Amino acid sequence: MDFERYLAARARLVERALAARFPPARARLRQAMRYSLLAGGKRIRPILALAAGEACGAPARRVLPFACALEMIHTYSLVHDDLPAMDDDDLRRGKPTSHKVWGEGLAILVGDALLTEAFRLMAGARGVTPARALGALAEVAAAAGEAGMVGGQALDLAAEGRRASLRRVQDIHRRKTGALLRSAVRVGALVAGADTPTLRRLTAYGEHLGLAFQIADDILDAAGGPEADGRTDRELGKATYPGVLGLAGARTAAVRERDASLAALRGLGRAAEPLRALAAYVVARAS
DSSP states (O other): OOHHHHHHHHEEEHHHHHHHSSSSSSHHHHHHHHHHHOOOOOOOHHHHHHHHHHTOOOOOHHHHHHHHHHHHHHHHHHHHHHTTTTOOOOOOOEEOHHHHHHHHHHHHHHHHHHHHHHHHHHHSSSOHHHHHHHHHHHHHHHHHSSSTTHHHHHHHHHHTTTTOOOHHHHHHHHHIIHHHHHHHHHHHHHHHHHHHHHHHHHHHHHHHHHHHHHHHHHHHHTTOOTOOOOOOOHHHTOOOHHHHHHHHHHHHHHOOOOOOHHTTTSSSSSHHHHHHHHHHHHHHHHO
């Protein structure tokens, strides 16, 4: 498959849907929401949801509301993550962060609005049975909350400036970043009505991919790669894979997780090719 073309096409699909969901308006809150939500990015989470749904036989349009909701939740987390009370970053994707442009109060409200609207979007999705929609909603809520992303952020804050073990770094990564990526894969499968064995394979794929993704991000940050933005993990005293294993050890760990994610897809056939390509892409960024 032409993966670059697939990636670009799916990103455009998500971009158009997000822009249509939040058309321009005079209200400052809407302007601030669009500023962060439509600022670009890889759109990996929604693309994972679309790819998993398609691998299980669901057309992209059926999964799209859930895919967009995942990106809205991811964007909210970035807006809050950049605040002075958290990482205190001035730049995000090469542009001033939300609170630098709109002020801290409105940036907090941007995150609140995006999180809430994400669940409203999923609840109103058409063409999905109530049972499947409810399952997807519950999946995203668990991944975004105390047991997932928010809980991981709390662990991340608690670990700042402290010597971290590999086990602690893994726990932070699995929750702060990995949970939403794993959820994206599972949501696509749940909306499509995947059977239990397929859902089990895709869950394992998402778990390993999520860890590989954050390890690659850690490597890029430590190496000063082109995707590094704002203050570095070292400046913030973050617990990271390179900080525990060194760059070479972190690269080995990323490859190991990528290979495990690919192994989980065995038996899913050609329909899972985009998922395989995504796993390779995630780790290749840091090679």
